[in-house]
Amino acid sequence: MTELGPEAQYRAFLAEGRFMIQKSRGSGAYVFYPRVAEPVTGARDLEWVAPSGAGTVYATTINRQRPEKGGDYNIAMIELEEGPRIMSKVTGMAPEEVKVGLRVAAYVGELDGAPAVLFQKAEDAA
Amino acid sequence: MNHALRGKAACVGVALTGMGEAPGRSAIDLMANAVLDALEDAGIPLADVDGVFAANAVHAMASMSLSEHLGIVPVISDNSNIGGSSFMQHALLAATALEAGLINVAVIAYGSTQRSAGGFRAVSEPLPYETQFKPRNPITSYALAASHYLDRFGVTREQMAQVPVAARAWANLNPQAFMYDKGPLTIEDVVAARMISDPLGKLDCCLVTDGGAAIVMTRADRAKDTRHSPVHLLGAGVAHNHRMISAMPDFAVTSAAISGARAYEMAGLTAADMDSVQLYDAFSINTLLFLEDLGFCEKGEAVRFIANGHIAPGGGLPVNTNGGGLSCVHPGMYGLFVMIEAISQIRATLDGAPQPRDEGGWVPDTKIALAHGNGGVLSAQVTTIWCAPETV
DSSP states (O other): OOOOOHHHHHHHHHHTTTTEEETTTTTOOOOSSSSOOOOTTTOOEEEEEEOEEEEEEEEEEOOOOOOOGOOEEEEEEETTTSSSSEEEEOOOOSSGGGOTTTTEEEEEEEETEEEEEEEEEHHHHH | OTTTTTTTTEEEEEEEEEOOTTTOHHHEEEEEHHHHHHHHHHOOOOOOOOOOOOSSSSSTHHHHHHHHHHTTOOOOEOOOTTTTTHHHHHHHHHHHHHHSSSSSSHHHHHHHHOTTTTOOOOOOOOOOGGGOOOOTTTTTHHHHHHHHHHHHTOOOOOHTTTTHHHHHHHHHTTSSSSSSSSOOOOOOHHHHEEEOOOOOOGGBBOOOEEEEEEEEEEEOOOOOOOOSOOOEEEEEEEEESSSSSOOOOOOOOHHHHHHHHHHHHHHHHOGOOOSEEEEESSSSHHHHHHHHTTTTTTTTTTHHHHHHGGSSSSSSSSSSSTTTTHOOSSSSSOHHHHHHHHHHHHHHHHHOOOOOOOTTTTTTOOOOOEEEEEOOOOEEEEEEEEEEEOOO
């Protein structure tokens, strides 16, 4: 079987409903987005691990759009408990309610028919 | 000890063309005309050009297209594209090639007709881990950075609105500015404008215009024979940390902190030495971040620093004196216009007003000016410092 590159492997996990990130065996540092090596050190010792899914809204915006085009929607930058940040959106609440500092939890959902890492308010996830 | 490149190259010609709207013309028309105008300004024949630097959003190989159009067979042909700050890096590369003796006359050019062609044209490929969430880049990325910054430092949209208000006040003095005759702005105007991507409203965002620009650079020895006073490149520094906003190390600190330190080191100067400061203001948040990262004030303090019109006409520090990307011109990649404003302010001191401006538009005694470029999504930061010959 062909070994997949980091992006293809990430998407293969996602298609199975799993959100996986990378971790350097040497430094113990977590890496997202998926890469061939740990940035800065260049260490090619990255292994796949499941993050806790816990995160915090680091930045958030509302892309304003006319209702007939689909209306306003949230885009958020989530800082994972493990350190790296990921662009996503917070679902299950109005875009105006998504605030910097909000505790969120990851889940694998669907966006336009493709699997996506999405987030919801941490207290709703339990 | 002086850096080997410090002050060795100079800008001897500048040109702006098709500012605002250039219907019926193409990007190559604007680039080629700007180059010829800048050479005329310098008093250097086209045949002497041996270094060609160019970038835009429509030509994949801009320096090749431009050279073909003008019949130049360059010794150095460079399209390096790091977004809107490409041209500041071109200046550093041109100075390097000039000092090495590889070339004698460099031109740096840009042209865009995005406004006449129907609107903003992104230079970006889809970003693999972001596109799915439908960011409307570049604005979404800048809005994310702004949301983080405002929250972290307790800054309000009203305070940030001082940036576009000051930019407009400068534009109101500059007949070449797109918003010259559109009247002043108030804080209320900025805050009440249609929201595009929170916390950035329409007036927090740069213009979408056409525009072409070019500069000519030579070694300082040749610069003595040109038509106008040379404006020397005293220092330049490049830095970038990320391509995607999700990879930006700290949303409140740009790589300008690094590029600025590199440029100051080459120049042997600090922020306090700058008579005039031109910052790539694609969005209102840029000016705040760059004033801090380039050492004009402490982190998180920019809105207090710019209060009471400090960066507006008549204030303590002239910033974005052409009106900036917010109110003068922004054809997509604005960096060359930033650099030309810094150079022009110095030339106005040395040779008299290069273009008509209303009273106060040319800042008296400007001899050292900083031109800072920004590319991508707060990504590629390139700082240049220009000066009158006496400072070298």
